[in-house]
Amino acid sequence: MKPTLLILTQVSPHHRDAIAAVFDILYAPDAASRADQLATHGERIRAVLTIGSTGLSAADIDAMPALELVCALGAGFENIAVAHARARGIVVANGAGTNDSCVADHAFALLLATVRAVPQLDAATRAGTWRTALPLRPNVSGKRLGIVGLGTIGRRIARRGEGFDLEIGYHNRTPRGDAGYRYFDNIGALAEWADYLVVATPGGPDTRHLVDARVLAALGPAGFLVNIARGSVVDTEALASALRAGQLGGAGLDVYESEPEPPSILLDCPNVVLTPHVAGWSPEAIAASVAQFLENARRHFAGQQVLTPVA
Numbered sequence: 001m002k003p004t005l006l007i008l009t010q011v012s013p014h015h016r017d018a019i020a021a022v023f024d025i026l027y028a029p030d031a032a033s034r035a036d037q038l039a040t041h042g043e044r045i046r047a048v049l050t051i052g053s054t055g056l057s058a059a060d061i062d063a064m065p066a067l068e069l070v071c072a073l074g075a076g077f078e079n080i081a082v083a084h085a086r087a088r089g090i091v092v093a094n095g096a097g098t099n100d101s102c103v104a105d106h107a108f109a110l111l112l113a114t115v116r117a118v119p120q121l122d123a124a125t126r127a128g129t130w131r132t133a134l135p136l137r138p139n140v141s142g143k144r145l146g147i148v149g150l151g152t153i154g155r156r157i158a159r160r161g162e163g164f165d166l167e168i169g170y171h172n173r174t175p176r177g178d179a180g181y182r183y184f185d186n187i188g189a190l191a192e193w194a195d196y197l198v199v200a201t202p203g204g205p206d207t208r209h210l211v212d213a214r215v216l217a218a219l220g221p222a223g224f225l226v227n228i229a230r231g232s233v234v235d236t237e238a239l240a241s242a243l244r245a246g247q248l249g250g251a252g253l254d255v256y257e258s259e260p261e262p263p264s265i266l267l268d269c270p271n272v273v274l275t276p277h278v279a280g281w282s283p284e285a286i287a288a289s290v291a292q293f294l295e296n297a298r299r300h301f302a303g304q305q306v307l308t309p310v311a
Helices: 011-018 030-042 058-062 082-087 100-115 118-126 153-162 187-193 214-221 236-244 283-303
Strands: 005-008 024-027 045-050 069-072 091-093 143-150 167-171 181-183 196-199 226-227 249-251 272-274
Touching: 005 011, 005 030, 024 030, 024 091, 030 045, 045 058, 045 187, 045 283, 058 082, 058 167, 069 187, 069 283, 082 153, 091 272, 100 118, 100 153, 100 196, 100 249, 100 272, 100 283, 143 187, 153 167, 167 187, 167 272, 187 214, 214 226, 236 249
Parallel strands: 005 024, 005 045, 045 069, 069 091, 143 167, 143 196, 167 181, 196 226, 226 249, 249 272
Antiparallel strands: none
């Protein structure tokens, strides 16, 4: 008999078919269906597949007495009640490593689009405006790239930065002994040094509004911010104020505090490029994430350790 799996995030029919070969699926990608499935089938659910932003609360966990495995489809797990799950002996795993390249690619797409004002140039061209009537945009290459969070995604961003002849600096809770980049123990000092600041740190209460008005002021009117981490890391109101006052050169955001609603306070700000939290989404990345989930599940139900346990 297949174990019952509750899926709390959007999964394509193709990938649901692959998962259904292993699990009896309960599909609940929205709050209403989630509550209904927990109320109706909570007693028999043995595994949950979610994402970091959706998470899984302690109350949800308590509604599933047979639960033994919780997996995040991506790397993030900030809204999963990990400590509560562990106290129940539930294994928690994530999709670490499956979409790192995709996210790093997107970070650079946002950086290029923002620094070179690609959306504005596209709109101007469609309106019949020729280059002589437009302001010059700076080079991307040959500048200083500051990375907030030098994990696996941060490292991939750094490697792409090297390809653009960028000098790399980073801020982490502790320095990385195997990283040959300049370390800053203070994010404000990193922002003051950098031309570009890319946020790649985990979300959660420890990093909420880490990028605040002080950091944005240090980055300055010639500086550019990119966030592919979590919207909570950047103070949205401070960002809007800095952009409107000309105190920041521009921002490229894949994530924002108002998700899934667009950040209304930023919509009329100059030089902002927005995408709808898709940095980690590509056919290749999603396929790899689903495959890793299935391997973690196979290992767990075979009595083996999962590949990517959440520490």
